[in-house]
Amino acid sequence: MVVKWSWIGLSLCTMGVGTFLSNRLTGEEKSVYLPGETSHGHYQIEAKCESCHTERNEVASDACLACHRQELEDADDSHPPSKFLDPRNASLIERLDARRCDTCHVEHRPMLTNAMGVTLPDDYCYYCHQDVGDERPSHVGLEHDSCQSAGCHNFHDNRGLNEDFLEQHMGEPTTLPRARLPLRVRATRSPLSAADVDVPVEVRAAAIVAEWERSAHARARVNCSGCHGEKPGVSPSATGDGPCIECHSKQSEGFRAGHHGMRVAVGLPAMRTEQARLKMTERSAGRELNCRSCHPAHEHDLERAAVDGCLECHADSHSLAYRGSPHDLARQAELEGRAPEGSGVACAACHLPRVAQQPGAPVLVAQHNQNDNLRPNEKMLRSVCVHCHGLGFAIDALADASLVRRNFRGRSARHVQSMDWVERRRKARATRSGDE
Amino acid sequence: MEHGCSGRKYGKVWMAMILAASCSAGSGCASGSGDAEPALKAKQVADMLHAVMEADRTAYTREVVNRLVKEQKVQMMDPQTKEAAPLRASEQWKSEHGTLPLPAQMFRMGAEAVAEKKAGFTYALLSKWPVNKQNKAKTEMEMQGLDRVATNAGKAPFYGVEKLGDQSYFTAVYADVAVAPACIDCHNGHKDSPRTDFKLGDVMGGVVIRLPLGGV
Numbered sequence: 001m002v003v004k005w006s007w008i009g010l011s012l013c014t015m016g017v018g019t020f021l022s023n024r025l026t027g028e029e030k031s032v033y034l035p036g037e038t039s040h041g042h043y044q045i046e047a048k049c050e051s052c053h054t055e056r057n058e059v060a061s062d063a064c065l066a067c068h069r070q071e072l073e074d075a076d077d078s079h080p081p082s083k084f085l086d087p088r089n090a091s092l093i094e095r096l097d098a099r100r101c102d103t104c105h106v107e108h109r110p111m112l113t114n115a116m117g118v119t120l121p122d123d124y125c126y127y128c129h130q131d132v133g134d135e136r137p138s139h140v141g142l143e144h145d146s147c148q149s150a151g152c153h154n155f156h157d158n159r160g161l162n163e164d165f166l167e168q169h170m171g172e173p174t175t176l177p178r179a180r181l182p183l184r185v186r187a188t189r190s191p192l193s194a195a196d197v198d199v200p201v202e203v204r205a206a207a208i209v210a211e212w213e214r215s216a217h218a219r220a221r222v223n224c225s226g227c228h229g230e231k232p233g234v235s236p237s238a239t240g241d242g243p244c245i246e247c248h249s250k251q252s253e254g255f256r257a258g259h260h261g262m263r264v265a266v267g268l269p270a271m272r273t274e275q276a277r278l279k280m281t282e283r284s285a286g287r288e289l290n291c292r293s294c295h296p297a298h299e300h301d302l303e304r305a306a307v308d309g310c311l312e313c314h315a316d317s318h319s320l321a322y323r324g325s326p327h328d329l330a331r332q333a334e335l336e337g338r339a340p341e342g343s344g345v346a347c348a349a350c351h352l353p354r355v356a357q358q359p360g361a362p363v364l365v366a367q368h369n370q371n372d373n374l375r376p377n378e379k380m381l382r383s384v385c386v387h388c389h390g391l392g393f394a395i396d397a398l399a400d401a402s403l404v405r406r407n408f409r410g411r412s413a414r415h416v417q418s419m420d421w422v423e424r425r426r427k428a429r430a431t432r433s434g435d436e
Numbered sequence: 437m438e439h440g441c442s443g444r445k446y447g448k449v450w451m452a453m454i455l456a457a458s459c460s461a462g463s464g465c466a467s468g469s470g471d472a473e474p475a476l477k478a479k480q481v482a483d484m485l486h487a488v489m490e491a492d493r494t495a496y497t498r499e500v501v502n503r504l505v506k507e508q509k510v511q512m513m514d515p516q517t518k519e520a521a522p523l524r525a526s527e528q529w530k531s532e533h534g535t536l537p538l539p540a541q542m543f544r545m546g547a548e549a550v551a552e553k554k555a556g557f558t559y560a561l562l563s564k565w566p567v568n569k570q571n572k573a574k575t576e577m578e579m580q581g582l583d584r585v586a587t588n589a590g591k592a593p594f595y596g597v598e599k600l601g602d603q604s605y606f607t608a609v610y611a612d613v614a615v616a617p618a619c620i621d622c623h624n625g626h627k628d629s630p631r632t633d634f635k636l637g638d639v640m641g642g643v644v645i646r647l648p649l650g651g652v
Contacts, residue, residue, distance in 0.1 A: 076530045085551035086558045088574055090601040159531050360515040360533025
């Protein structure tokens with residue numbers, strides 16, 4: 001009898017464990033299968049194992065590039081895998097196989113994971129560039145882990161740090177005489193008005209029509225049917241971001257590439273604030289991230305979206321320090337007409353900057369991937385900071401983590417020497433050519 | 437183990453080595469051909485590849501960069517200052533408005549695209565006086581080859597066999613000659629150039645082509 005009950009107990013236990021694991025396998029909660037905590041960059045999509053892993057649980061060779069290829073191309077990657085395919089670089093590959101992303105970025109290794117998800121010790125540049133002092137005497141004796149931690153170099157993106165760029169911006173003042181951010185391109189066609197509304201009278205709401213009339217949609221001649229289609233009484237929100245994406249595909253592309261929309265990009269339900277690892281406001285609990293989180297339907301107030309859209313949810317120290325910061329004061333001055341257009345700096349000005357698709361091309365869209373220039377923060381230099389500040393000042397500011405947390409109240413306590421060294425090299429060249 | 441010699445004077449030892457080495461499919465060897473065929477094919481294939489590379493490189497340097505920048509002195513409007521600025525070739529062409537890729541960058545983009553295609557061969561533009569230090573000779577064969585084509589004024593290529601990692605390669609080095617004023621002006625004036633007295637017609641470096649031997 002005891003044996004019989006033991007068998008029944010064992011069977012029930014097995015069924016229970018089986019059901020539990022099966023639910024975990026098919027449901028979104030998969031932590032039981034994770035070999036270690038997922039990094040900040042990927043934790044949102046850890047429930048979608050197949051985003052990175054093959055059926056054999058290997059990491060697919062192009063899994064990283066499926067999401068990061070465009071970003072690396074745009075960054076003019078300093079170490080593209082293609083550079084290391086030449087057999088003459090075989091000796092370099094023996095030291096650090098730069099053909100593979102997972103040489104430096106291994107997932108689920110929280111104890112080894114440093115900034116930018118790097119799982120190598122910080123002196124990885126030294127593996128290949130230990131003779132840098134032969135060409136750059138200024139670099140002799142520098143700490144082996146200081147190349148990328150001192151604010152001078154990045155492994156992938158050096159668009160704002162390369163010597164030519166530094167030299168172009170030599171000697172600039174703290175704030176430029178004409179400190180202006182790129183302006184958005186406004187619709188120039190004659191706007192629609194309440195008289196043009198193309199929905200039946202019985203479903204019109206005066207307040208909504210009034211909101212719409214003030215919006216960029218009316219200015220761009222997008223009528224009610226543009227979003228509501230043939231069913232003007234039905235909210236398009238029921239169908240997700242679809243109506244937005246039809247016209248704003250570039251913005252949507254950026255949104256899905258960043259932390260705000262990466263879950264949607266891999267087929268998971270939209271991100272909710274309680275899932276965030278960053279500190280969020282209590283009042284935002286339960287909010288879901290989609291286009292309307294920052295751009296409520298009809299309202300379309302971009303000024304509100306550019307600050308309140310962020311601060312309604314984000315409660316980290318940098319975000320909380322925005323109100324009253326120098327950037328916020330400049331924005332207030334612009335909004336009150338005391339300063340020229342483009343001189344104010346909203347959250348979105350830095351984190352969703354208006355960037356041209358090509359250098360010198362007109363700015364058509366704001367980059368909606370707020371992670372695009374976030375880490376390492378030197379990526380922000382070229383796309384944002386140099387519109388208003390001297391490059392040397394901006395490099396120093398971004399290098400001071402405490403100043404960043406204070407949202408740039410005060411001055412940087414750090415000084416990055418790269419501009420000094422470039423200046424020294426320039427003077428030495430000038431002296432040499434003078435001698436000749 | 438590395439062996440090298442000039443194209444016109446390759447001797448019996450080198451021939452024996454190449455003949456012994458079977459060509460990879462990517463080097464264009466015909467299966468079933470005689471023993472002498474593969475070695476000759478490797479050299480011929482390298483020569484043919486270089487002919488295309490040299491022609492394209494010269495055309496871009498002369499007819500695009502030199503013509504637009506030096507001869508026509510094309511002006512571009514700076515989108516920020518709205519002022520005219522001369523068109524130029526720039527190392528930072530990707531992030532600068534109105535600039536052309538440097539001829540060496542154009543060449544490297546092609547080399548990297550070919551490497552990504554796994555086309556069965558690789559090539560690179562190297563120099564004894566490189567602006568970009570990544571383009572200096574690294575292997576013994578590259579050093580020998582660059583020395584040889586520089587001292588023979590580009591009159592003959594250099595061929596050899598070398599082993600990199602676990603793979604043997606038929607390596608050919610061809611002189612890279614200053615074909616236009618744009619070449620010498622840029623190299624003589626560049627802040628990182630170790631040599632600043634180039635003249636038109638000088639050998640400035642070498643194109644290194646590698647064909648894997650004995651299967652990959």
